[in-house]
Amino acid sequence: MIKDIFAGIHDSVKKRKIILTIVASILLITAIVGIVVGVNSKSSNTNSDNSSEIKASTSHAIIKSSCSITLHRDLCYSTLSNNPEITKKVKTSKDVIELALNKTKEVIQRNHVGIKQKLSMRTSLSKREKIALQDCLELVADTLEELNKVVEYLETYPTKKRLRKHVDDIITLMSTTLTNQETCIDGFSHSKRDRKVRESLIDGEINGGKMCSNSLAMIKNMTDTDMANEVQIKGRKLVDEENDVKWPEWLSTRDRKLLQSGTVTPDVVVAADGSGDFTTVSAAVAAAPNRSTTRFVISIAAGVYRENVDIPSNKQNLMFIGAGRMSTIITASRSVGGGVTTFNSATVAAVGAGFLARDITFQNSAGPSNQQAVALRVGSDLSAFYRCGMIAYQDTLYVHSNRQFYVNCFIAGTVDFIFGNAAAVIQNCDIHARRPNPNQRNMVTAQGRSDPNQNTGIVIQKSRIGATADLLPVQASFPTYLGRPWRNFSRTVVMQSTISDVINPAGWFPWDGDFALATLYYGEYENTGDGADTSNRVTWPGYRVITNATEAQGFTAGNFIAGGNWLGDTGFPFSLGL
Secondary structure, rough: OOHHHHHHHHHHHHHHHHHHHHHHHHHHHHHHHHHHHHHHOOOOOOOOHHHHHHHHHHHHHHHHHHHHOOOOOHHHHHHOOOOHHHHOOOOOOHHHHHHHHHHHHHHHHHHHHHHHHOOOHHHHHHHHHHHHHHHHHHHHHHHHHHHHHHHHHHOOOOOOOOOHHHHHHHHHHHHHHHHHHHHHHHOOOHHHHHHHHHHHHHHHHHHHHHHHHHHHHHHHHHHHHHHHHHHHHOOOOOOOOOOOOOOOOOOOOOHHHHHOOOOOOOOEEOOOOOOOOEHHHHHHHOOOOOOOOOOOEEEOHHHHHEEEEEEOOOOEEEEEEEOOOOOOEEEOOOOOOOOOOOOHHEEEEEEEOOEEEOOOOEOOOOOOOOOOOOOOEEEOEEEEEEEEEEOOOOOEEEOOOEEEEEOEEEEOOOOEEEEEEEEEEEOOEEEEEEEOOOOOOEEEEEEEEOOOOOOOOEEEEOOEEEOOOOOHHHHHHEEEEEEEEOOOOEEEEEEEEOOOOOOOOOOOOOOHHHHHOOOEEEEEEEOEEEOOOOOOOOOOEEEEEEEOOOHOOOOOHHHHHOOOOHHHHHOOOOOOOO
C-alpha cells in the first residue's frame, strides 16, 4: 500500500516535471521569437530611419549647393532647410527654386499686410508718408503678381520651343520684383520724418528683397546652363544678323502698321474740345477693357491735357496715338518739392504690359527748383515709344522696370534725367541737357541695377547727346556728364552716338566717393563728336572703352531686350544690331 502511494506520488511528480519542462520550452521559444521579431523590427525601423536620413541629407545637400551661388547664402539655407516636408519637396535644383519662390511669396504677403496696417494709422501720417505707403502697396501687389507668373512659367520649364523667350520672361520678372522692394523703401528717403516710417518697414522689405535676389540667382544659374546647352546642341545663333529688319521683333505686324500708318481707326477718341468720346485721357484709360489680349487704341487729338494719367497693371495692350509731338501734350506738375514721392510724381505712369505710344509729349512742368519731378514713368513690360517727347528737369524719364524701347524720341532734363532699373534701349533719339539751378550738375543717366543677376541697364544707341538752347550759351558753368551710379551694379552703355562738347571730358561722375566704381559697368563704343573723346575719361575699374564688336553686340536691341521676338511686334522702326 505504502509502495503504491509513493509510486503514485512519483508518477505525479514526474508528470509535473514534464508539464513544467513543456511550459519552460514554450516560454523559451516565445522569448526567442520575441527577440527575433524585436531585432527584425528594430532593423526595419533602422533601415527606414536611415532611408529618411539619407533622403533628408540629399535634400539638404541640394539646397546647400543651390544656395551657394546666391548673394545671401545663410538666409537662403536657413529659410529653406527648416521645411518639415523637405524630403518630399526637394529632389532637384528646380524644386529648391520653387520652394524658395513660395517662401518669398509668404514674406512679401506679410509685408503687404504690414503696410496696410500702417496705412490704417492715417491720423499720424503726413501726406507724403501716406503716398509712399500707397506706392508700396502697389509695388508689393505687383511683386506678388510677378512671383505668381514666375511660378507658372517654371511649371512648364524648360520648354522645347523658344527657350530664350521663356528664360528672358522669367529673369525679367524676377529682376522687377527686386526693383519693386527697393522702390518702396526709396519713397521714405525725402525727409527725416519719412525715415521714421522707413525704419519700421525696412527690415521686411530688405528681407523680401534678399529673398527675391536669392531666387533670381538660382534661376539664372539654372537657365544659363540650359541656354548654353541649347546653343551647343543646336548651334543656335542668338544674334539677329538680318540687316533688312527694321522693327523690334516683339511687335506684331498689326502693331507695326499702327505705329507707321498715318491713318489709324482708334477704339476711342480723346479731345479737349468735347468732339471725341472723352475729354480727358484718364477717362479713356478707365474705359479700356481690363487685361485685354488685343490692342486697344486711344487717339488723343491735338491739345494740352493737364492731368496725371495712370495706366495700371490690369490695363494691358493700350496704345496712345497723338497728333504729333509738338501738338499733343500731357502735362502736370507733381514733384517731391510739392510733397509727393518720386514714384508718384509722374505725369504719366505706364505699368500695364504692352503699352505703346506715338506722336505725343509727356511733360512735368514743376520746374528746376522742385527736386524730382517725373514726366513719364514706365514699368510696362514690352513697351515702346515712337516719336514721343519726355520733358522735365530732374528725373524726367523714369525707366522703372521691365523691357522698354524708345526710338526717334526727344528727351530733355537736368539731374539724372534718364534713370531707373529697366532693360531699356534708347535708339535714334535726341537727348538734351537743360539749364539746371545754380551749382547743379547735369547727369544724363542714373541707372539703378542693384544685383549682378538682373538683366537691366540703359543703352543709348545711334542717338544724339547735346544741349537745349537755354544751356548752350552757359554750358561751361554747368558740367554735364553721361551718368553716375545710383546702385552698386549700375550698367549704362553709350554706343554709336554723336556726343557734343556739352559732355565733360571725364564723361562720368561718381555718386558718393568710391561707391560702386569697381562693380558698375559703364561702356562707350564707336561714338563720335566733340564730346566723344575718351582719352580723358574716368579710370574707374568698372568703366571701359569697348573695342570688341562682340561685346558691343550684347547691348544691341536684338540681344539686350529682344527676348525672343517681342520687338518685332511693335511696328516701330529700329535696328536690332550694330
